[in-house]
Amino acid sequence: MAENSYLRAVWRRFKRHKLAMVSLYFVLFVIFVSLLAPIIAPYHPNRITGDFGAPPGDGHLLGTDDVGRDVLSRLIYACRVSLMVGILATLISTVIGVVLGLVSGFFGKLLDSIIMRFTDMVMSFPYLLLVLVAAAIFGPSLMNIIFILGFVNWPGIARLVRGNVLSLRERAFVQGALVAGLPKPYILFSEILPNTMAPILIHSSSVIAFSILDEAALSFLGMGVQTPTASLGNMLGAATSQAVLTNMPWIWVPPGIMIVLIVMSVNFIGDAIRDAFDPTNPLV
C-alpha cells in the first residue's frame, strides 16, 4: 500500500534520469539476448565455422576470429558469461558483507573489532593482486572466478552496512523494540535491515560494474575464463597478438565496446538509484 507508494515515488524519481532509463533498457536488452543466446546466436560460439580472420562479410556479421569462430555468436555468449559472473559474484559478496556488517554493527564491542580488523586486512591487499594470486593458486575457471570475486568484494559492503547499523541502532524505534523484549536477531533482520536497503542497492550496482571489469581483466590476462569458452575479456585477449591488433580490429573492438557500454550503463543506473532514493542530493 503505502510501502508501494514509497517505492513508486523512488521509481518516479528514477525515471526522470533519461540517461539511466536508456541504460536500463540497454541492460535489459543485453540480459534478454544473453538468456536467449542459444536461440539467437547464428552459430555455435566454439565451433569453427569459417575461415580464420575473415573480416565482416556474408554469413558472419562481425567476421570470424583468429581461429575461425563467428565473432557475433561469441560476443553474445560472452555477454552471458560476463553478466553471470558480475551478478553472481556481487550476490555472494553482498550476502557475506551484509551479514557481517549487521552483526558487527549491532553487537559491537569485541565482535565488531574482530570483524573490522579482518575487513581491514582483506581491504589492504590490492584488489587485483589478491584476485590474481587467488586465481593462480586455485586455478582459473568460471566457478572459481565467481567465488574469488565474491570473496574479495565483501569488505566494502560490510563497512557500509556497519556504518548504517551503528546509527540506526540508536534510533528510538530500535530501542523501543529492545525494550519490548523482541529477540535481537529479529530486530536485526526485521527492523534494521530494511532501513539500509537503499545504500546496499546503490553499492551493489557499482560492485556489479567492478566485477564485470575484473572478470574481463582476469580473462584478458589468461587467468579467468579459459578459451574456448568466450568471455568479453578473453576475446579482447586475442589482441595481444600484434597481427590481430593491427589487422583484425573486428575481433577485439566489439567486445571492448560491449564492456564499456555495459559498465557505463550499470554506473548510470547506480547513480540514478542513488539520486532516486535521496532527493536532496545536489549531484545532477
Add this chain to the structure above:
Amino acid sequence: MILLRVENLTKTYPSPDSGFGKRKRIQAVTDVSLTIDEGETLGLVGESGSGKSTLGRIIVGLEKPDSGEVYFRGRNIAEVKGKEKIQLRTDLQIVFQDPWASLNPRKRIYDTLSAPMLFHRFATKENVEEKILDLLNKVGLSSDAAQRYPHEFSGGQRQRIGIARALALQPKLIVADEPVSALDVSIRAQILNLLDELQEELNLTLLFIAHGLASIKYLSDRIAVMYCGRIVEIAETEALFSNTYHPYTKALIASSPVPDPYRIQEPEGLLAGEIPSNVDPPTGCYFHPRCSLAEESCCEITPELTPVPGDETHLAACPITIARGGS
C-alpha cells in the same frame, strides 16, 4: 504499595573530549534514590544534562548502571533471569520523545504493534487484529490507522501510536521520556489528557520526564527535581510549589513562563551562570556556584536528601533552607 525502588544509582559515560592522560567521565546520574508507588505519577524534571533521560533509560533496562540497584516489585532487575526477565520486559515500557524516530518507517502500524504482542503471546494470530484495533481506539485513533505507514501521520498521532505500542504489552510502569516536548503546544494538552485518562482507566504507574514544569504540574502526583545528575528536591506536587525549599527548584519555578502579560518577572528569581559541566562538577553541592544562599559548607559537603520540617514525604538536598524552615 511501592512498585519501583531505585537505590544509589550512578551512571557515567566515557567523555569523548579528553586530553592526553586519564580519560574523564561524564557523570550522568549520581547517587539517585527514589521510589514510585503503584498507580501514582512521578514527575521528573530537570534541564538538559540533568540526567533524567538516563535515569529513565536505566529503569527500563536500556542502560546498565555503574552502581546501585533498581527494584521492581521487590526484585532486583539486574538479577532476574529467564521467564521472569521476559515478564519484566512486558511490565516496564517506554514512550519516547521523538515521534518521528520512534516508529519504523518501513513498517505498517499493524506490524509494529503486532510483533511484540505475538512474541510475548499476548495475542494469537486470530485475535491480534482485534486487540490492535482496541488499542488504537484507546489512544484515540481510528481503526484504519493500522494499515498505514508512519509518514502518513502527524506528530501528535504518531505519539499516540507510540503510547499504543507501550500499552500493547499491558505494562505496570511506563516511563514517558518527554513525550510532549517535540509536539506543537496545541497538541500537548491532548496527549497529556490522553495519558491522564489511560492512567486512570488502566491503573498505570507513570514516570513522567520533562524539562518544563507546566506539563509536569498537570499530570504528576509527586515531583522530583534533578540537577546535574542528582535529585535536589522531591515532594508532592502541591507541596513543591507552595512550600519550595531548594533554591534551584525555586529558580526553576520562577523562570517558567506565565501567560500573564501584566506580571513583571522578578529579577532575583532568575538564575545566573550556566549549568556546570557533567565531567567536572563543582565540589560539595553542585548548585553552590549559582546559589544566592550559598555558605562555606556548601562547597565542601555534598548535601543529602533530608525531610523538611513538618513533612516526611518532602525531601530536599539543602541543609541551609531546611534549617531555616523555608527559603
Add this chain to the structure above:
Amino acid sequence: MNKGGLLRYVLKRLLIAVPVLIGITIIDYLLMNLAGNPIDMMIGPRITEAAKQAKMIELGLDQPFLMRYWLWLKELLNGNMGYSITTYQPVTQMISQNMGPTVLLMGTSMLVSFLVAIPTGIYSALKQYTVRDYVIVGTSFLFISIPGFFLALVLVYLFSTQLGWLPSSGMKTLGGSGGLIDIIRHMIMPVIVMSASVTGSNVRYIRSSMLEILQQPYLRTAESKGIGRFKVISKHAIRNAMLPIVTLIGLQLPMLLGGSVIIEQIFSWPGLGLMTMSAILNRDFPVIMGVSLLAAVAVLMANIITDILYAIVDPTIRYD
C-alpha cells in the same frame, strides 16, 4: 588545537594497525602454504635432496603451523623474502630492482590525475547544468567505465600502429641513447591509461564535494558581506572541498597498484607489475607473495597516513 587529542589519535591508529599488519602476514603465509612448500622457496637453488631434508628439520618444518609461521616471520624481518623459483635471485633484490619504474609510473599518474581532476571538477561544479558540465560528467563516466586494457589497446592501435607517433612498449627505445624525452615518450600512453579511470572518479568526487559546499549558506553569507564571488569561492569553498582529496589519495593507491600489473604487461614497462605478472604466469610463488606482502603493507601505511592527515585537517574526527 588539542595536541593531546591528536597524539592520542595517532597512537590509537597505529595501535589498531598492528594486529592488521600481523593478520596480513598470516594471510600471506597461509596462501603461500596453500601454494607450495615454503622451504623450497626459501632455500634457493642447487641443493641436494638430503641437504633439503636437513634444512627442513633445522628450520623446523616438521613443526606445527604456528612455529613455522614464526620462523618465516623471523626470516622476513631479517630481510629474507626467499628466492625466486625462476630467476634464482633473492626476492628482495628483484623487488628493489624493479620498483623504480613502477613508482615513476604510479607517481606520475597520480600527479597527472589530480592536476587534471581538480580544475576540471571545480569548473564543472561552477558551471553546473550547462552543456560543458554534462560533457565533463559524461566523459568522466566514460573513463570510469573503460577497462584499462581496452583503452590501452585502442591507444596503441591509434597512436602506435596506425599513426606511429608513440612507442608501444618498453621504457626506453632499444639501442637508443635513452634520455628524458625518450622516457617521456614511452610514458605517455601508460600514464594516460593508468590515470584515466582514477581521473574520472576524482573529477566526480571533487565536483560533488564542490557542489555540496557551494550550496552551503555560509557562502551566501560571505557574499552578502561584500566579498567578491571569486574570492569567496577560491578562499572558502575550495579549501573545504580539498579535504576529501586526502582520503582519495589513500583510496586510490590500491587501485593503481593493481592496475600497474595489467598496464605494465601491455606496455612491457619494466616495473614491479611486469615482474609480478610473469611470476604469476610461472607460478613463482616466492615472488608473488613477496610483492603481495609489500603491496599490502604499502596500502596499510597509506591508509594510516591518510587517516592521520585527515585528523589534522579536520579536528572533529579525533573525538571518535
